[in-house]
Amino acid sequence: MAVVFIPTLLRPLSGGVDRVEASGQSVRDVIENLESLYPGMRDRLMDGGRLRPNVSVAVDGEVCPMGALEPVGPASEIHFVTAISGG
């Protein structure tokens, strides 16, 4: 099962838990499973099947261009991070 790190601002939804195991083949699956654990989580992270604007996902430390469609490994670490651009 992948380890999902709950973003600080969503920890009220998880009762303060900062990481949780969740299964799923893709980031979207994982979020759906997270939703069943902590209702309300999905809408904070996704909007219409895609990650919300300005939310990026990092799987195993790499920011993933495919977002919600990104495949997730059985022991992946998943973080939701600020999207970075640059000058």
Added chain:
Amino acid sequence: MQSKVHVRTAINGEPAEFLCEPRQSLLECLRDLCNLTGTKEGCNDGNCGACTVEMDGRIVTSCLVLGVEAEGAQIGTVEGLARGTELHPLQKAFLENAALQCGICTPGFLVAAKALLEQEPEPSEARIRLWLANNLCRCTGYDKIIRAVQQAAREMKEARP
């Protein structure tokens, strides 16, 4: 009555003439009337040096010269630096030293540096920095520009008989 002025001048050693409004700067006349767009506008108030040209043997910021003032003058622009296909030693040195990044300030620096080396063939680093302080570059931090001018000075010295 608003009427344009016929100006006869010489640009890069060739006779040139144009018809301009008195309010048009030499920079505008070069760029818009003579199609010499190598001279750039960065600030239009004399503080960036991107529009530096030679006028009667002196460098000036062409944004602060009226086109009508070019009557009878000798104007030198970046387009006049190379001789045919042979680049000026400064142009070569700028390329070899990676002394340009975006390149927008480069024409002004080249024209200014050429005037310096013609007047003072062996300037010190401090002298180069002072002379070029009228030319802003935001990309390079000046380091490679100064080195390029130093290299060109050396090469021009060696090339002299």
Added chain:
Amino acid sequence: MTKTEYQVVGTRPVRHDGADKVTGRALYGADFQMAGLLHGAILRSPHAHARIVRIDTAKALAYPGVKAVVTAADFPPAPDKLVDFGEGATPLAYVRGNVLASGKVLYRGHAVAGVAATSAHIAEEAAQLIEVEYEPLPCVLTAPEAMQPDAPILHDGLRTAELGEKAQGRSNISEHFRHILGDSKKGFAETDVVIEREFSTATVHQGYIEPHNATALWNNDGRVHIWCSTQGSFVVRDATACVLDIAQSRIRVTPMEIGGGFGGKIPVYLEPVAALLSRKTGRPVKILMTRKDVFEGTGPTPGSYIRVKIGATSDGKLVAAEAYLAYEAGAYPGAMVGPGGMCVFAAYDIPNVTIDGFDVVVNKPSTAAYRAPGATNAAFATETVIDELAEQLGIDPVEIRLRNAAKEGTRRADGPKFKRIGCVEVLEAVRGSEHYQSPLEGPNRGRGVAVGFWFNVGLPSSCTINVNADGTVNLVEGSTDIGGTRTSVAMQAAEVLGIPVEDVHPSVVDTDSVGFTAVTGGSRVTFSTGMAACEAAGDVIRQMKERAAKLWETVPDKVEAGRGSFRCNGHSATFKELAAKVGETGGPVVGRATVNPRGVGGSFSAAIADVEVDPETGKTTVLRFTSIQDAGKAIHPSYVEGQMQGGSVQGIGWGLNEEYYMSRDGMMMNSSLLDYRMPTSLDLPMIETIIVEVPNPGHPFGVRGVGEANIVPPPAALANAIYRAAGVRMRRLPMSPPAVMEAIWSK
């Protein structure tokens, strides 16, 4: 590990566009000419905050030579949607509102109307004839003031967002984020020394020498062609399409040469206005900004208010840290405080961290990216607090950083663990440098160091490589070249193909002629577009093997390729020889690749600054300066050095003199290059460079982007140096002579 031997990578060839750029032939946006061209001008708001009551364009339209006037009323109705052009998602209404103000003006310099006329002078005169009746409103100019409950509100509809949830009630805070790692309260309890300081930094501008420009032609077939100087031609296409509510395929953007950007030439300002004016007139319209327009009407980088608290044990181990960052977004949200929060403690392995960030709108120009956006402000705070800690603990400032340096596996405050990074190597290079080792002598002199980080980005790039019969190739890319990237990209293709870099002819083409390519920004071109070039070159090699196999009557897999030659069963052919035969073996060879890479390698950079402070005037002179940066692998070392030197000097300007000096009513008082004091050649020493190479495993040659991290440490390094020279801790940028003098007086 053995060092890979490269033929091209790591050499210093002359850039492909060099001759054009030293002869004045290179065509920048302002140089564009076309038959029938009209010239535009923009009318800008004289108020920092006002309601637009009425706009009367009659007098302007009647002025001889004027062909058209446009205002926000000329935009089609705005669909309510979010748009993202690579710099973060934002409501379309905000993007459009910044192009031409609608209802309210939100900063002095806010564009209100555009005019097209037969000459630029006439357009400018006519703009002054547009009558705008304003109802001035109170303005708010700094983040702390704008966050007050009774502050004037810029946007009635703005609600504070916290990761997908919007707060109730109007506010100037568009976003709040928080990162918690460990437990900072508990952490501080375990420390021996805690230092907490407040900082503020002024709004500064990227200061590119070329003002913004755009020419647009709304053609009779309904397609719009735009020529402009931009960091991202596809961004201009997509943003203009959104603003005008037309299909992006109706727009073609030809990127002209660009005279500097540093993040500031990503947003659109003039392009949609020029397009509207062209539609009204049926003629091409060119608009050039003045320098004042650039300062007042484009996107500088945020001013900020920052609090940083760091605690350490007596042996110099950092245990806990907290940061509070409030960045001024300007008129519309998007202050890049997110990256600031991700970078504020990035250089350190600290187990207990809390970071709060606020994106705050104020009545100043809508900010844009500027070289490692958000990171420099944050590092100024952190790196001066670290310096104080080192002093209090009696530890060398480089040593304390090394003891706590982030490394592979260090968990960042925002969650993920670092991959392979070069923070330790950069700090070791500082410590080992001749500069740091040599003593600094003399009165009123001091040395400071600081370190900084920038993530860099990947994002999509496309590339095609066409093989010519003479053995050269034409490389087609979409990354506008601001500092020699045609060459750094071509070098990578040449390395893969095994041919001289002079045999690669790179072209930056328009949006109809190459696949989508994201902006030249985020230090991504040599990384991402370079990777696309590598892959396209690999595609060429694959096809060339097929051609060789045909010639030698074998299968492609049996053909070996390397260093520009192909071999199989005693046959061999050089790339050039094989290229001559592509016609007879099946026709043209075109390699292609698109990438959207992960594996972006972040870059650490450090600075060593030696200064002398005149105790009677407060003026700081930079005596010696060294920039150290991890480039992963320097493709073209001269251009890596150039990025380091340029970024350092921008950082020096930011640190010492640059600022938007605002009047109380929101007017920038120093909107010229005379009074906005960017460094001149006379203000600087040579900028020494040390390139560190900790290869990025995510790139074929190990590249880490080097465009940005170098601007991050200089202000802090200077502040630390000033402290040693003059005995004053500077916590406000810029550290201009009057500011330093005042600090000396209040010692």
Added chain:
Amino acid sequence: MQWFDYAAPRSVAEAVSLLDGRPDARILAGGTDLLVQIRSRRRTCGLVVDGKRIPELNELSFDPAAGLTLGAAVPCYRIYGDRAVRSAYPSLAEVAGLIGGTAIQGRASIGGNLCNSAPSADAVPLLIALGAQCRLAGPGGGRTVAVEQFCTAPGRNLLGAGELLVSLRIPAPAPGFAAHYLRFIPRNEMDIAVAGAGVSLRIQDGVIREARVALASVAPVPLFARAAGEALAGKTPGPEAFHQAAEAARAAASPITDMRGTVEYRRHLCAVLTRRALEAAAREVH
């Protein structure tokens, strides 16, 4: 930029007749201030009268007895390039090299610097210290005024309708005379003085016989700090005398707070710069 007409008269009389009755006419010398002001709509102008083709405005001549005649339109580079100026008035050569950068000095003139009448004009405090006189020409004939009387308010001076500055006359330096101008700018070039101090000293037999001090950027006009100079007369050059003069300069200053500095900072700089300029001038005498 608004439309204007252009004329390039060949004589002072022709220039006066062009200016007379045209309140919207402006004399153009180097144009480095005028064109910027017209372009930014800070000055209106319907007629630009180019002074550079008038011989008297281009005169640069030194007479050991009568002193220096400096035509109003003589560009800075000619001033610091002139051997006689460099030898007799090194401070003048130096100040000509302070105005703008190299390319600006190809055009900008000291006369223009004076006529622009900015409180920050670098050349004007030095001209005051040098005891320079302005030679004006107008419809009613010519007149001569001391430089310290020329500027009347920021951007304003006592040039009347139809009147123009023809030249400056600077007395020949007496034995034991030296002058110096120092300004403070945050950058090292291309900047406007936060404060400036122009001083002159005539030292005879180890005693200051005469001294003048003038200040830039600390009053509505370039300021003749008479008391600071008078404080030096009869004193031995040295730290004590210079300190007193510096304090008198500080007291004379009435600066404002703006983007270049605060009131307090500028007063402080007045004292520092006056002292440093006096030290430099005294060094030059010896």
